[in-house]
Amino acid sequence: xxxxxxxxxxxxxxxxxxxxxxxxxxxxxxxxxxxxxxxxxxxxxxxxxxxxxxxxxxxxxxxxxxxxxxxxxxxxxxxxxxxxxxxxxxxxxxxxxxxxxxxxxxxxxxxxxxxxxxxxxxxxxxxxxxxxxxxxxxxxxxxxxxxxxxxxxxxxxxxxxxxxxxxxxxxxxxxxxxxxxxxxxxxxx
Amino acid sequence: xxxxxxxxxxxxxxxxxxxxxxxxxxxxxxxxxxxxxxxxxxxxxxxxxxxxxxxxxxxxxxxxxxxxxxxxxxxxxxxxxxxxxxxxxxxxxxxxxxxxxxxxxxxxxxxxxxxx
Numbered sequence: 001x002x003x004x005x006x007x008x009x010x011x012x013x014x015x016x017x018x019x020x021x022x023x024x025x026x027x028x029x030x031x032x033x034x035x036x037x038x039x040x041x042x043x044x045x046x047x048x049x050x051x052x053x054x055x056x057x058x059x060x061x062x063x064x065x066x067x068x069x070x071x072x073x074x075x076x077x078x079x080x081x082x083x084x085x086x087x088x089x090x091x092x093x094x095x096x097x098x099x100x101x102x103x104x105x106x107x108x109x110x111x112x113x114x115x116x117x118x119x120x121x122x123x124x125x126x127x128x129x130x131x132x133x134x135x136x137x138x139x140x141x142x143x144x145x146x147x148x149x150x151x152x153x154x155x156x157x158x159x160x161x162x163x164x165x166x167x168x169x170x171x172x173x174x175x176x177x178x179x180x181x182x183x184x185x186x187x188x189x
Numbered sequence: 190x191x192x193x194x195x196x197x198x199x200x201x202x203x204x205x206x207x208x209x210x211x212x213x214x215x216x217x218x219x220x221x222x223x224x225x226x227x228x229x230x231x232x233x234x235x236x237x238x239x240x241x242x243x244x245x246x247x248x249x250x251x252x253x254x255x256x257x258x259x260x261x262x263x264x265x266x267x268x269x270x271x272x273x274x275x276x277x278x279x280x281x282x283x284x285x286x287x288x289x290x291x292x293x294x295x296x297x298x299x300x301x302x303x304x305x
Contacts, residue, residue, distance in 0.1 A: 015285070018216075118277060122235065156217055156283040159274050163288065166271035 001186055002158065003065070003084065003111060003149035006032045009039050011155040019160050024084075024186060026065055026151075042188050044084065049073055056080065063188070065111075074099055081106045086151065087113050089131040091124055100142035109181070110135070110144055113151030114159055114167070129171075136172040145181045146173055207263035211270065212289045212298040215255045218282035222252040228279030229259075233272045245269050250295065256302050258295060266291050 003024045004012055016023050025036040026046040036043040044063040047056060049072055066077035068088035077085040078099065085108050088095050103110065112132060117125060139146040148164040148171075150157060161182055168178040215225070226249050234242050245265040251258040261269045273286040292298050299305070 015216075019287075114274060118275065156285060157277070158285065160285070160287045163270055163274045163286075166267045166288075167274055169267055170271040 001147070001149075001182060001184060002161070002164075003044070003086075003113070003151050004158070005151065005153045006035070007153065009035065009041070012153075012158065013039060013041075015155045015158045019158070021161055022186060024063075042186055047076070047080065047082070049076065068094070070094055077108060078102045078106065082108055084109050084111050086111045087116055089128065089135050091127040091131075093131045093134060095131070095135045095138060097138055097142065100138040100144050104142045104144045108144070110139055110146045111151070112146070112148045112167075112171075114148055114164065115150060115152040115154075115157050118157070132171055136168075140173065140177075145184075146171075147181050207293075208260050209263050209266045209291055209293060210250065210295050210298055211259050211261065211266055211291050212302055213257045213259060213273065214287040214289050215257065216285040216287055218279075218284050219255065220279050220282065220284065222249075224280045225249065225252060225257060228276060229273075232276040233269075236272050236275045237268070241268075245272075251299075251304065253304050256289075256304060258298050258302075258304075263293075 001022045001024060002016060003026060005026050009025070012023065022042070024042045024044050027033045027036055027043045028046050033043040042063065044065045045059050047064055047066050064080055064082045065084035065086055066073060066080065066082045067086045068074045068077060069090040071094050074085065074088055074094055085103065088110055117128060120128060136146055146168065148167045150159050152158060165178045165182050169175055229249065233247065237245065244262065245268055246262050247269055248260045249257055250260045259269065270288045273288065276286050277283065290298060290301050
């Protein structure tokens with residue numbers, strides 16, 4: 001399973017079918033959701049700190065993803081019982097065992113968006129990578145699912161599942177778990 | 190002063206360090222062999238650093254068409270595959286490097302990729 005942002009889907013689909021992988025598309029409105037569904041992709045609503053409560057309450061039965069990186073955002077993911085928590089760690093570390101335990105209870109998957117890591121300069125990348133090492137350790141302890149996803153709009157920034165699996169292993173996830181989490185088939189709610 | 194040439198002792202096959210070969214496929218753009226070697230090396234070096242890359246010890250053994258066979262230390266193949274994620278561009282051409290197969294011999298990879 002790979003996670004990408006909404007548009008343009010046509011090229012993204014071509015590359016992802018080459019890698020034989022299921023795509024989950026992050027959408028922000030109903031129009032994008034329809035586009036994803038017509039392309040036989042699984043839509044997942046992207047929720048930010050700034051998303052109004054009224055909009056969030058409408059999405060009860062749908063798949064949800066929260067962009068983390070701050071205490072507030074990470075707690076929002078716990079409160080919403082989000083399916084995916086993207087980038088839970090920025091250059092500062094906001095992830096702890098308590099949060100991992102809550103995520104494990106909610107069956108939330110922690111996602112390292114690969115594109116974000118690529119954009120960062122070497123110093124930031126070092127800090128994010130260092131925090132991720134710790135985060136994976138927490139995830140392993142509390143059995144929280146952890147995957148590396150491309151999370152891109154550019155089809156040429158998609159990475160093959162083998163590569164992302166290797167990155168997860170490099171971060172400290174056991175080989176079998178890295179494979180299992182990435183190959184998990186996601187069903188639409 | 191006369192410099193005497195000393196012949197290097199041949200390390201027996203059983204005592205040599207083990208290696209692994211990985212077949213990579215380059216998607217999207219055509220890249221020249223030299224450019225691939227340079228681009229591959231630079232991005233891996235920025236990610237692993239000198240020490241890390243020396244431990245992996247990658248070497249491009251064969252490059253034909255859009256396929257490349259890279260040799261590395263045994264046990265470090267996972268690191269090498271992970272490192273290729275950071276290779277985004279070679280000579281301003283956006284590429285995706287797809288690891289196809291890992292093997293202990295070049296022969297298997299050549300047969301798989303149909304390279305002569």
